[in-house]
Amino acid sequence: MIKLLTFPPAFGLFAASPFCVKAAYLLNMSGQKWEREDMLDPRKMPYGKLPAIRAGERLIADSDRIQTYLESEGADFNKGLSDLDKANARAFIRMSEEHLYFHLVLDRWADDAIWPKVRDVYFSQVPPGLRHVIAAGVRRKTLSGLHSQGLGRLSQEERLARIEPDIDAITMRLRHSHFLFGDQPTAADASVAPMLAAATASPGVTLMGRMIEGNEVLMAYIARVDESCG
Template identity: 50%
Template sequence: MLTLLTYPSAFGLFSASPFCVKTALMLQHSGQVWQRSDMLDPRRMPHQKLPVLRTPERLIPDSDLIRDWLEQKGAEFDQGLSDVEKAQSRALVRMAEEHLYFHIVLDRWGNDEVWPILRETFFTGIPALIRKPASNAIRKSVLKGITSQGIGRFSLPERMDRVERDLEAISAHLWQSRFLLADQPTSADMSVGPMLAAMRATPADTPLTRRIKQDNLLNSYVDRMEQAIPIA
């Protein structure tokens, strides 16, 4: 059987990681028989990240490589979409995964109110005595990564403006159909849906969580997506 190596469920989500949720949605949609196996420390994994899919032959890192593998096995995530819609889908996926994602990371890891909750969610594997200093060092390195990536260099109003433009692009699609590119979920929804769900689920009242919760269109889309492909 296939095993999805994933971060555990947190904040009311299948996993704190939107990439793990995406992969669970793809697995479920593909009709494959699969199970989850939770882990907190990905350092032994091929990319030192999760998700990873364990198949009978090998470990496959990265949600996009897992998607390729599932498609080689016959999964069709974008059935009925035209070539242009598939191109739009690719752009939406990249926008969610290579831009919106980093705002979520900063909203979680850079927020002093959220940090104690993260520490007790993600670092329970570290003995309590050294948990604070060890997790503080990891926090510092994550925030350094966000500065290198670039998002960490913007002011909060600048960040919110960048997010707003992406949310407007997502909303423009959702005014047209129940899901981003069709009336049923396609691959774009499996990336964008979990990203917005993660944004909404950060365990604090932040400009990002408020932005999703107060937007009927986006909020109901996240709910609709969770109901369309149940993975709990």
């Protein structure tokens, strides 16, 4: 049986990380039997992050590599899609994981009103006397990386202007079908829906979260994907 190494449940979701939720969705879609193993410290994992899976003697990290492994075992996460749809699906996945995700990280790590709640979830295993010091160091490193990446230099309003076209693109796709590429969930849904859900579940009020929560199409989509893949 496959073991999914994942962050624990948080903010009312399967895990705080949308990539862990994505991995769980892919495992369910693949039909493989699996169980979860929760952990908070991923430093000993390949790449120093989660999710990862144990499949026999193999330890496979990163949600993309997990997908590749499951496909090598016979899973077809894009069944029935044309080559054009597969290309478009790849673009939606990258939009979600390489753009919306970093806005999510900024919402959780950069906002002084939200950060204490996030800190106490992410660093709950650190003794209270050390938690603030250790978490502050990790926070500085994270925000420095986002500043170098570029999004960390923008105001919330400027970031919202970057997010809105992405949200509009996802909404437009969903006006034509139950899922992004038809009436059955695909790999794109396993990526995009957890990212949207994470934005609405983050503690406190964020501009991205409010934008998604006010979009009936997206909220229904999040629930539909979780019902089908969760």
